[in-house]
Amino acid sequence: MTEPIPPITLPPSQNPELEGEWLKQRLQGWLDAEFIPEAVNQSIAERAAQIFVRQRMEGENDLGSLVIAIVTEMQAFDFSKSFYGEFAIANAVSDLLLESLGIDKCCGQ
Known part of the structure; x- marks a missing residue:
């Protein structure tokens, strides 16, 4: 039987606004x-960063919960002028955060 993937917890935020600015820049670079x-x-990057910052300010450190929040709240965003959708954005945010933590996003190690 396969083992479940353990949750990934981000360190508590010391400066959510600075994290949000980092995420906005990295996400926009990835999108471009x-x-x-x-x-x-x-x-898109600004909206995803706003959601992320608010979640972090509310004390959310679980990566899975952050991804769900981004998917849920980005559903209200108008993606009609983009190649992307809410799932692609949430996955990109997850990948960027995993990379920043030194976690291989390919294999979960």
Whole structure:
């Protein structure tokens, strides 16, 4: 029988606004590099970072919960001018955070 993947917990936030700015810049860079740079990418990155910052300010440290919050709240975002959707954004945020923690996003190690 396979073992469940253990939860990934981020360290408590010392400066959520600074984390949000880092995430916004990294996410926009990822969005621009993945397909083509689009004006909407800045809005997507800003909205995802806002959600992330609010969740961190509320004390959320569980990566899975942060991803669910981003998926849920980004459903209200208008992605009609983008190649992306809420799941792609939440997954990208997860990958960026895992990378920042030194965790291999491919194999969960």
